[in-house]
Amino acid sequence: MASKVFKLIAKEIYRQKYGLEMIPSENYVSSDVLKALGSILTNKYSEGFPGRRYYGGNEVIDEIESYAVDLAKKLFGVPAAFVQPYSGSPANFVTTMAVCDPGDVVMGLSLSSGGHLTHGARLNFSSIFYKAVNYSVGEDWKIDFVELEALAKKHKPKLIWVGTTAYPFKLVYKKFRKIADMVNATLVADIAHIAGLIIAGVHESPAPYVDIITTTTHKTLRGPRGAMIMVTKRGLKKDPEIISKIERAIIPGTQGGPHNHQTAAIAVSLEEAFKPSFKKYATQVVKNAKVLAEELGTVSEVHLILLSLVDYGYGMGYQAQYALEEAGITVNKNTIPGEPVSPFYPSGIRLGTPALTTRGMKASDMVKIAGWIKRALEEIRGHDLPKEQKKRKDFLKDFKKKIHKNKNLKVIKKEVEKFAGKFPVPGIK
Template identity: 45%
Template sequence: MSYVLEENDPEILGFINQELERQNTHLEMIASENFTFPSVMEAMGSVLTNKYAEGYPYKRYYGGCEFVDKIEELAINRAKKLFDCAFANVQPHAGSQANCAVYSALLKPYDKILGMDLSHGGHLTHGAKVSLTGQIYQSFFYGVELDGRINYDKVAETARIVKPNMIVCGFSAYSRKLDFARFKEIAESVGAILMADIAHVAGLVVAGEYPNPFPYADVVTTTTHKTLRGPRGGLILTNNEEYAKKIDKAVFPGMQGGPLMHVIAGKAVGFGENLKPEWKEYAKQVKSNAKVLAKVLMERNFKVVSDGTDNHLILLSLLDKKYSGKDADLALGNAGITANKNTVPGEMRSPFVTSGVRLGSPALTARGFKEAEFEIVANKIADILDDITNTQKQEKIKSELKELALKFPIYNKAIF
């Protein structure tokens, strides 16, 4: 309990404690969310939040940076060791800003980007028209087949027609492995730069549980939360010295002013956790739990896109149901399961309604859930969706899942 907040702003403290209660009693299954380490939160809540440090280590525009220089240098070195690469920029405030900085560094306005279609599992910053990336650059898209998998021959054909300056491989809702070698082959065939956005799977990549985009990708971007369990933020990596210099200039002074030194310290702490031997066990469990989730739901006659998963997420297709992804999202929420509606291959509804639900395993795995717990949760999801209008059943399941959740507490209130 924070006595300072209790005295100075009890209203905010009340909301924080309510959110802590929600996180402890609900099941977090949004694939892009996770529970970070208490040590990361401690670093982020430190005096580092007071320090401006425009520039880079030992080349700042402000005085008094001798200690934050060492912190950023440590974050950089840990990131390079973690991803086995020559360069890391740890300053981007988010994955979206990391992506935009790479485009700014390596492309000119109206250059061509070929990325995964947002409605097929891509990300806004892969050229979606509603994003600045789709307004500053000419954006073209590849997608998935009705089986939920990328057809690389079609990607190659599109690349030959479009002749993009950059190909982006990455996703926010794709449950299979990306073939980085094939993407590199396609990029080289048309003279394009290859950027891999591994925001969703970075934690699996560093554990050896998902293919590494190096040495195929020219540039790699990621967030530092999601499967990495660090603080909210972005990261840019490359082995190309020329690109590295351009990326540094694009991040600062091109995209951002002062870096968030308290977040960079949190990144360093998170990378330290990722470098520990125990991290590999966590990543293995994330994948195993996702596979159990997919298996049980398919056994309960639900359609899982691509019939399974190779990573931390599954996409549930409800095209054969009378209800929508939005309906399912609300019903699951009523039962204490936090998920998100999502478009699916063959989508017939609007992006605001959708015909699917995305479910992920990282956050519950961080709490200590294993295969047995995921089997229980998967069956409860099926029970809810099989009788989606039954609010009494939703309330009953919410009570049962709360009892399960409280066996796996996240944080002790004392750390606040």
């Protein structure tokens, strides 16, 4: 009997094909990436690095990993790359371990300003084992460099993160470099969200400005889930030992055997990223986000939009995510800068165009999609989050019941399914 899992995968295939996948950290990988990911390479143990493994039988694996490393170095113009980190968070743990001793100061953008957990958030390793200091954005939602400089001078960080997870503007690496130099900090760019944009040249590359670059491979880069760490020319000069420090932080520091199927799939996605069609793709991602943002009454310079819902009511992020999901549109609730409510019941949503653009959607399609989003959001008006915490659980139960029966959302879902079904999804027939 076939595994129950395949039935569930079939259900998920339907959702991915007939819905609008708008979480900006998601994408659809190619059939070739899927093929490598589902290959027999998963069977092999290869602790260590090419030519220096703890196990035998790694001749082919060595070639695959070295090939992936070479592609990464060429694509990002860096002298050293590591492709073994299991995912973005472990890559950031490895990098922090390689640069800092426990208790050292690390600085990163706060979560509520659009930073990542691994850049010094509460309850994360980055603030448990290190002394985390967060900088933030100002009222214009842009990074506050005055505050960043003052905090850096006061706390003398060993490592400064420049990288975002919910920030709709381009980053200017030169400004971060200037501040890092003032305090002799190692500057690390986490380009997880924008790696694909950087490859396409629609976002500046951090390579000339920072010491180390980390990235996930599964967002705009359109590879399998995974991550890479890269050292720049500057980084090598700053610390000639950094390569062996990163290796030690990978194994024995934090990982065991690399996921060879994942490494191979990363290599396939890097090959794809060299093609002119990838540049066209990532350029279209940004164009689409700009149109979508304008239609929703806001701005985006990258692939994502952070939409404040304060005009719809109090603490509306959760309700918006739920209502949009009922309409076949997947986004995520998100805090907005200066969040007035809470991270669990935030006042905004985050949405983006990488996955839709992979399916071939263009600017005119974004106008249609914005129309459905605005219609769906009308349905949450009047469903403000109760200010009293103890009333929230019952409120949400009741809200979900009502929204699940909402006729207007059902109409939108039908329209969305008809529209989305026309666009191909790689790997899905």
